[in-house]
Amino acid sequence: MDDAPSHGRDETEEERADRKWTDLLQELRVAQTGVQILFGFLLTVVFQQRFTGLSGTDRGIYTVTVVLGAATTGALIAPVSLHRLLTGRQLKPQAVVWASRLTLLGLALLLCTMACSLLLVLRVALHNTTALWLVGVMVGWFVVCWGVIPLWARHMSRDQDGCER
DSSP states (O other), rough: OOOOOHHHHHHHHHHHHHHHHHHHHHHHHHHHHHHHHHHHHHHHHTSGGGGGGGGGGHHHHHHHHHHHHHHHHHHHHHHHHHHHHHHSSSSHHHHHHHHHHHHHHHHHHHHHHHHHHHHHHHHHHHHHHHHHHHHHHHHHHHIIIIIIHHHHHEEEEEEETTOOO
């Protein structure tokens, strides 16, 4: 009997990497589409007539938001480049690890981009400090949806030996 921990599937390391890569690509398709649409809208804001009327603070928030949007886009598209440059070099298991890390970084940057976008829009719309509170609530919501729930589910899936399924 093999002493290696069971992963719940009868697959080789390469088959597991292929499956994980396919799963990751499906996740990235959802995230990339949303980020690209958000980033596209952010790029158009500067060309609107109302932009010239923004305060210096709001222009600063906009600048940070656009830079974060660009960084988010880069991190979430990076796995494609990684895959393309490593294809055929028998490095898929390592590529999956790095692509997963880049995706997590992209999600963290997306959280920051969303927070800054909300802050800018709500500051312009509300003209008061309520905007900051609403952004705080939404960031908390994103953290719960994107972090707490998945980590809780991961914790609950551990078997008696402490191994992940």
